[in-house]
Amino acid sequence: MKSISIYAVTRNQNIGQLQKLERQLSGREYFLKMRTWELESMKSLVRELEAHMDEVYALRFFYSFQIPRLGKEFDLLQIKDEQIVNIELKSGAVSDETIRKQLIQNRYYLSVLGRPIYSYTYISSQNRLVRLTNHDHIVEADWQQLCGLLKNKSADYGGEIEDLFQAEMYLISPLTEPLKFLRKEYFLTSQQRDIKRQILKRIRTEHTGYYSFSGLPGTGKTLLLYDIAMKLSQKHKVCMIHCGEAGKKWEILHERLRRIDFWSDNQIKNPINLEDYSAILVDEAHLLSAEKLELLLECVKEQPVIFSSDVEDMISSKEIDRRGTHRIEHLPEIQIFRLTNRIRANAEVSSFIQNMMHLPTGKSQKGYPHIEVVYANDSIEAEKLIKNYKSQGYQYRKEPYDANDNTTGQEHAEYLAVVLNDQYYYDEEGYLRSNKQGRKEMSDVRKLFHYLNQVKESLALVILENEEVYGRLLNLLQGK
Structure with a gap:
């Protein structure tokens, strides 16, 4: 997808024509579903820019770009050799904290390009322009300063924006990059966030239940499981069980996360006491034998149990003992999710x-x-x-x-x-x-x-x- 003139797409015309124009200019593979409120906000932004600078028609932005496989979207990006300007559009009033969180997240994703990043949000109903400071505060912004940035003489990036952003750059592994995880230098994909939200909502309501999410290797299952563990461990002690893991890759996490106890599946022996834990989380559950799974289930009281598993449907059942996986899938009232976005691979x-x-x-x-x-x-x-x-x-x-x-x-x-x-x-x-x-x-x-x-x-x-x-x-x- 290429950058476009936002002046051209904010000229009065019907939505059908506008969608055709946008696709023609950007080279997008599909027709963008343009939202009326966003279009009106962009028109208001262009009018305000025209009041403070000449040649607004020459400005080029990547409009409504979404990083492939991550679901992370940006409203407007101006990408130059020397800098990046990000402008997010809002029609109605929104809290400064909401704006702050979005711009900080945007800056994280844009930081891979290694250029100075200037982050703005424009609220059209209030004709309000705000920016994110270097100290992560939201302050009122100056239009002249924004226009000065937009008129920067360095060259605009003229290629396909997808070439700049590779999804695998953003998926970390808590086991191999524990310090990044502990510093929370990551964000979940929209699909991961939705699964997390549904699981935590039911746990908060029922304080029990079985949950399972699976996906191909590279879909971010372990990151999601650890993120949920971190959330649950804020107030209570939880148990993380690793299956089939060689060595002690989680040693740093074990030392730093005091409310999370780390077990190997080899520690699942009769008897085991799980009463001290408010939740049980099982990583690589597809490697958990049927016998150990039964022993684990017998020792669980009312705590919620969350399983994370690799999808192995493409391997012959004669090569794999699927009794454990089948048992998990048929636990009473289990909530099952499937991660489909492959991030860490071609x-x-x-x-x-x-x-x-x-x-x-x-x-x-x-x-x-x-x-x-x-x-x-x-x-x-x-x-x-x-x-x-x-x-x-x-x-x-x-x-x-x-x-x-x-x-x-x-x-x-x-x-x-x-x-x-x-x-x-x-x-x-x-x-x-x-x-x-x-x-x-x-x-x-x-x-x-x-x-x-x-x-x-x-x-x-x-x-x-x-x-x-x-x-x-x-x-x-x-x-x-």
Whole structure:
């Protein structure tokens, strides 16, 4: 989406024509649903600017931009080489505290561009202009000062605004970035905020109940769960249970969050006492065995229990013991949510991984420019291919592909290279399987799925002595 002249879109015309004009000027992929009150506020803003400066018609703004996958929207953004001016539009009276919170949040999202940010709100019904100070206060703003900023001689950004904002920049992990989490240097997406609101509303009313939210890796489940834990722990003690976690990634949080006790699922033994906690939260609940889940449920009294789980529908049920997941889904009066916005990954790569784990019955999307699949006839060829990928910056680790093994020193990789040997095959239903036997909750296919989902940008698969899997994946890349 490109910047537009707000002078041009505030000329009198009907809404239908205006929507066509806006799409033509911005290059937006869809017709923007323009709100009458916002349009009137923008007209009032333009009139006020004209009273204080010349050539308002030359000003260019990104209008009604929403960061992809985050649901964060800005009314007006002027982005120049040397600065950013953000103007939010309001029609009716709104409290200074509400304005302050919105502008602080906007500044956080804009800060990734590394330029000075000037934040304003215009309330058209009051013809009132306010700004956010460097000390996070709301003060009355001067029109001449705003006009001086807007006339800054540095060049306007002329590209697509989506290229400046990558959603994954904003999703932190409390486990790998605990200090950022403790300083509250994050914001939830609109979907995360809605799930949090519904869960806390019912807990405040009933003080009990079962809750579950799930999603693909990278949808921000752990961040949401920790954010809820922080809220609940403001007045009461809560218990956070981690499942299948290797090491002590939560050690810093354990030290700093005194009202949250951190448990491993290995600590769920008979008997356990949970009476001191006002709420129980379970992270990575898909890794909780059915036996430990039953023991946990037996020990819970009336406290609310919140489960966070990865979606693993694309893995064969023969590779996973789903008794625990099935039990959670059928708990009495459980409130279930599904996170759908994949933040920490390239959507194309995410789609490929899902289709790779369970081949689509019809045609898949054609073309995966961030995926490479190559063939090695022996281990020597595989080693050379991997060496080449490593020289290009790809991360590589030999089997087992354990997403919980933090030996690489990072939880996610921009570029990831993986070798698939002849232990893998596709069954008659199109599921990727492994002929190595092991505990179902720790199957190689399951480990592989979660390991692959660490990739953020590009994935390279080296297929070693396995023509059947190689052929299937080549067809998938061709959309067959």
